[in-house]
Amino acid sequence: MWPRTKSPSRFASKDWIAVSISFLALVVASGSAYYSVIRQVDEISVVFESTPFFNVSSGPQERLEIIRGLAIVFINAGTRPAAVVSVKMHFNEAASTESLESSLGWCGRGRADQYKEVPLVFEPFVIKEKEIVRKSFTVDAKKKDKVSLPMPSWFKDAQGYWLSMCVSFHIATPSNAYAEMDLDLPNRYGFVGNTNIYPDTDVPIVPYLIWKDTHTIFE
Secondary structure (H helix, E strand, C coil): CCCCCCCCCCCCHHHHHHHHHHHHHHHHHHHHHHHHHHEEEEEEEEEEEECCEEEECCCCCCEEEEECCEEEEEEECCCCCEEEEEEEEEEEEECCHHHHHHCCCHHHCCCHHHEEEECCCCCCEEECCCCEEEEEECCCCCCCCEEEEECCCCCCCCCCEEEEEEEEEEEEECCEEEEEEEEEEEEEEEEECCEEECCCCCCCCCCEEEEEEEEECCC
């Protein structure tokens, strides 16, 4: 009788290494395909390069002077292009800082006596994926970049006048035709007596996320 011998192993050590490397490459390729093809991200941020100056003019009828519009850097960190359909500038007004803070949210549109909207000279534009675009918006079509508005009816009897600025954005993406975001800026401006009170610094030059949406091509 022939002596029994051990059957050779189906895979040698080097074969297991090759199979492991192939499997790892398949996982990496699948993950790359998911994030580059299947997964879609819409992500738009803005950086405020410059914002308006404010002044309350003296005289028998005081008026709010808004000098200079907005300069904004738009950052599309998503995987698809997006259109900026509109940018609007709003102001919340109040006789005290406490009352001003209570009117924030939704750009203060719930209080007609504490709210102003200032039209901007604007044309819609498209931001390509992974693109950064800088845009300037003036407050006057004649390019004087200055507008004067009446003060609220309660101003004469008030002890002071405070305002904050809010900017609303309308973004259109391939999956959402009406993505809207209201962004209350942190600075507060005041007028007490005959003195204009300005914040110590301008709006912080940091990215503000205004829209983000994640989905797959099957949704």
